[in-house]
Amino acid sequence: MSRANVRRLALPLLVFVGLLLVWEAAVPALRIQPIILPPPSGVATAIVETAGPIAFHARHTLVTTLIGFGAAVGLGLLLGFAIGASVTVNDALYPLLVGFNSIPKAAVVPLLVMWFGIGAVPAVLTAFLLAFFPVAVNVAVGLATLESELRDVLRALGASRWQIFRKVGVPRTMPLFFASLKVAVSSAFVGSVISETVASNAGIGYLMAVAASDFNTRLAFGGLFVLAAMGVLLYGVFAIVERRVTGWAYAE
């Protein structure tokens, strides 16, 4: 690992540990009730004690997130290609898409529960609804911003629209597509946790909701930390994938 990378990891880690220490010291010093705000050591104990259930619920959240995310990537790609390739489709769908995206998705959860009941299905669907927009928009932008000169060069060679799409449109959209994945996976994660919190019987969101209703503050915080770790991990994985796959878009 290079010095720059060590620095990039070590500095935020140092600050994080520092904050935990301040927190640890502040709880007794300010005489805060652990039931209101447990110290980090208490949260850690709760995580270790409940490791089994936490692992189960974390896996559940991960699976619903990834299913919703996968579906969102598929539909986002299709929709993005359609919007980017055709001005008519763009004019027809883009405003609708923007309008749809401005609905707070949490408001849709009760409807999903009404249709599909409590469980994993609303979580998957909420994840999907949150995640497909960034994918679709990025793919569409990538296609629509094709330089007109390049299009002219290719058309003057007898290239069909389909050839231009394949040889130029798709590859030049890839950096934007992969950039959208890390945003989309985070959105999917938010979506499934929101849904789990109000309408599920599994998942970290559910675990936290139950812990909170039992006034098990330590476990609720434990869930929060697990969520944070999962969120960072998911984002990180796709950020790395992005760098690997589309290096040419960043080297300059």
Place this chain on the structure above:
Amino acid sequence: MSLRDVGFEYVTSDRRVIRALEGVSIDIPRGTTVAFVGPSGCGKSTLLKLIAGLLTTTRGSVVVDGRAVVGPLKHVGMAFQNPVLLPWRTVLDNLLLPLEIMRENGDPRTPNRVAGRDRALALLRTVGLDGAEHRQPRELSGGMRQRVSLCRALIHEPALLLLDEPFAALDAFTREEMWELHQALGLDRAFTGVLVTHDLREAVFLAETIYVMATDPGRIAHVHPVTFPVPRTLGELYGPAGTELIRQMRDEIRPRREASA
């Protein structure tokens, strides 16, 4: 190639009609190079697109090789001020893109892979980029990219080469080098060249005939045959005859600009 009373109108998004070109009638003999110069907005790029069949005339007709142009011609080389290389492909793979398209379309003129590769390497050698075939476009200077773009326009040995201010973004010295390079390429290959440029010296150096255009509506205002023998030298260009021709064309373009300003 001949253009007969060619007119073109754009309809803008707010439904205004822009008369970009009107009454353009010219003949371009095979194997010669002509240049279009004129003030910005006089329809030079539009004319180029009409010749390539990328736009369809709203009046008159464009005839290439005895046939009226109705859709995009299929075997034309084009290069623009912006080299638009594909950043995810190496220089060589950028050059081979036109051949890939021809191969997919079953064009009988497509060379086989080995021959195509040889052709690309030979072109790179001609433009002084030997050894650069495996580099990425982003690793090249602006002038080098422009040379690659020119090679891409020639790789399929088009009978028609259309250039829209291809050297405008280059510094003066690189530009002169490119003129000489372009002349050398033209002597090797017998293509018909259409050059759009803002640079009057460039037009004098490269073209057999120069069309000076005027604006509102876009039209041909003056025609100047350039009589220096080919190959030309920069010395001739900057000599008295070249300078006089450039001065004359500048006067033809400038009063119009001042009147409209």
